[in-house]
Amino acid sequence: MANLSQSSLGDIQEKDVEQQVTSSHRKRNIMIGGLVLLVSAVIAIAIAVPVSLARKNSIETNANIAAATERVKQQIAVTTVDIVQQEEIALNSASLVSADQHSIHPPKYAHVVSPYSNLTRLKIYKPVPEARVFVMGDIHGCLKEMNDLLKVIQFQPNKDVLILAGDLVFRGPDSLGVIRRANELNALCVRGNHDDKVVRLRGYQNKFGIKSMSETEEIMPEGDVGDPLKFGNKHLEIARNMNVDDYNYLAGCPLILDIPTLEARVVHGGLDPHISTLTDNDPWSVMNMRDVDEEHEPSKLKLTKIDPDASNVHWTTEYQENAPNKNITVFYGHDASRGLQLGTNTIGVDSGCIYGRKLSAINIKTHELFQVDCVGEQGDDDE
Ligand SMILES: [Mn+2]
Structure with a gap:
C-alpha cells in the first residue's frame, strides 16, 4: 500500500500490488528524484571513501583505492539497473499482471485481464x-x-x-x-x-x-x-x-x-x-x-x-x-x-x-x- 497523494481535501491510498509500479508521473518523478539523490550520494561516497581511506592509512595503496572505487561503481550500476527494470515494468503491464497473479484470488467466472489495461484495482x-x-x-x-x-x-x-x-x-x-x-x-x-x-x-x-x-x-x-x-x-x-x-x-x-x-x-x-x-x-x-x-x-x-x-x-x-x-x-x-x-x-x-x-x-x-x-x-x- 502506497500513500500517493495528500491534499487539503484528504488523502488517497492505493491498495493494489499491480499499481505500486504503475504509471503516475508523480511516482515516476519521485523515483527519478530518488535515483538522482542516490547516485549523487554514491558518487559523493566514491570520492569521500578513497580520500578518507588514504588519510586513515598512509600506506594504503593505489590498488586498494582503485578497488574501493570499483566497488562503488558496481553499486551505481546495480542501483541503476533496479530503477530501469521498475520503469520497464511500469510501461509493460503484461509483466505486472503475471507477476501479481499470486496475490489475487479471482472467482471461477473471472476473465483474463488485458495486459494493456494498466489497471489499479x-x-x-x-x-x-x-x-x-x-x-x-x-x-x-x-x-x-x-x-x-x-x-x-x-x-x-x-x-x-x-x-x-x-x-x-x-x-x-x-x-x-x-x-x-x-x-x-x-x-x-x-x-x-x-x-x-x-x-x-x-x-x-x-x-x-x-x-x-x-x-x-x-x-x-x-x-x-x-x-x-x-x-x-x-x-x-x-x-x-x-x-x-x-x-x-x-x-x-x-x-x-x-x-x-x-x-x-x-x-x-x-x-x-x-x-x-x-x-x-x-x-x-x-x-x-x-x-x-x-x-x-x-x-x-x-x-x-x-x-x-x-x-x-x-x-x-x-x-x-x-x-x-x-x-x-x-x-x-x-x-x-x-x-x-x-x-x-x-x-x-x-x-x-x-x-x-x-x-x-x-x-x-x-x-x-x-x-x-x-x-x-x-x-x-x-x-
Ligand atoms: Mn457503462
Missing part, C-alpha cells in the same frame, strides 16, 4: 471531514451537461470533491474535454467499460506503435478477455487523440474506489457480495455487470430481456441480501435503462444523460440529489 480515499463529496453518473463525453451540473451543485474545487462513476468517454460530443475537465478539478473516478476499452487500445499503441493498429477488423491480441476489441473499433479515435496527461488520468481511474470513513464505495457496474477481499473481484464483471444469474455469476445483460423465464436478478438485489457489511453503500453507474436507483445500500446514478435524459450527482453524506437535462445521442442502452 482499488484506491482508498479519506476525505477531510468538512468536504462535500459528490458522485456523478456516466457522462459519456457530455461536457456541457457536466459543467451545467457542476454549476447546479455550486461545486468549489478547493472545498468539494467530485467522484465520477465511470464511462467518462464515448458516444458524446467531447470525451477528451470531459477527461481534461475532470483532471483540472482533481476529480476522483472509477473505470467504466468504455474507459477500459480506450485505455487498452492506447496501452497497445504505446507499446507497439500506431502502425501496429492499422488493420481495422483484426482482433487485438489480449488473451481471453471478456470483451475482445477490434483494432478499428469506435473507441480508437479517442484512444489516439489522448495526450499523455489524458491517458494518465483515465488509466489512473481505479476499478473500485473505497471511502471507508463515509461507509461508501464507488464502482462502474457492480460488486459480487460473495467476494470478501475487494481486490479479488473480476475487473470485467465490476465494470460490466447488470444482472446476476442463478449461478451467482455476473452478466452484462439484463437476461430477462432475452429470456423472460430466466432466473436472473438485478445484481443489487443479490447484493442487498448478501452484502458483507450492510452499512456500506455502493454507488454505481452503467445501468441507464434502469435509471436512477435509490436502494438501501446500493445507489445507481446513471440516469441516461447520453440518451437525452438526465445527468445526476448525489452528495454522498446527505444523499441530496442534483440533476440537469441532457441533449443526448442515439444508441443502445445496454452497451
Whole structure:
C-alpha cells in the first residue's frame, strides 16, 4: 500500500500490488528524484571513501583505492539497473499482471485481464471531514451537461470533491474535454467499460506503435478477455487523440474506489457480495455487470430481456441480501435503462444523460440529489 497523494481535501491510498509500479508521473518523478539523490550520494561516497581511506592509512595503496572505487561503481550500476527494470515494468503491464497473479484470488467466472489495461484495482480515499463529496453518473463525453451540473451543485474545487462513476468517454460530443475537465478539478473516478476499452487500445499503441493498429477488423491480441476489441473499433479515435496527461488520468481511474470513513464505495457496474477481499473481484464483471444469474455469476445483460423465464436478478438485489457489511453503500453507474436507483445500500446514478435524459450527482453524506437535462445521442442502452 502506497500513500500517493495528500491534499487539503484528504488523502488517497492505493491498495493494489499491480499499481505500486504503475504509471503516475508523480511516482515516476519521485523515483527519478530518488535515483538522482542516490547516485549523487554514491558518487559523493566514491570520492569521500578513497580520500578518507588514504588519510586513515598512509600506506594504503593505489590498488586498494582503485578497488574501493570499483566497488562503488558496481553499486551505481546495480542501483541503476533496479530503477530501469521498475520503469520497464511500469510501461509493460503484461509483466505486472503475471507477476501479481499470486496475490489475487479471482472467482471461477473471472476473465483474463488485458495486459494493456494498466489497471489499479482499488484506491482508498479519506476525505477531510468538512468536504462535500459528490458522485456523478456516466457522462459519456457530455461536457456541457457536466459543467451545467457542476454549476447546479455550486461545486468549489478547493472545498468539494467530485467522484465520477465511470464511462467518462464515448458516444458524446467531447470525451477528451470531459477527461481534461475532470483532471483540472482533481476529480476522483472509477473505470467504466468504455474507459477500459480506450485505455487498452492506447496501452497497445504505446507499446507497439500506431502502425501496429492499422488493420481495422483484426482482433487485438489480449488473451481471453471478456470483451475482445477490434483494432478499428469506435473507441480508437479517442484512444489516439489522448495526450499523455489524458491517458494518465483515465488509466489512473481505479476499478473500485473505497471511502471507508463515509461507509461508501464507488464502482462502474457492480460488486459480487460473495467476494470478501475487494481486490479479488473480476475487473470485467465490476465494470460490466447488470444482472446476476442463478449461478451467482455476473452478466452484462439484463437476461430477462432475452429470456423472460430466466432466473436472473438485478445484481443489487443479490447484493442487498448478501452484502458483507450492510452499512456500506455502493454507488454505481452503467445501468441507464434502469435509471436512477435509490436502494438501501446500493445507489445507481446513471440516469441516461447520453440518451437525452438526465445527468445526476448525489452528495454522498446527505444523499441530496442534483440533476440537469441532457441533449443526448442515439444508441443502445445496454452497451
Ligand atoms: Mn457503462
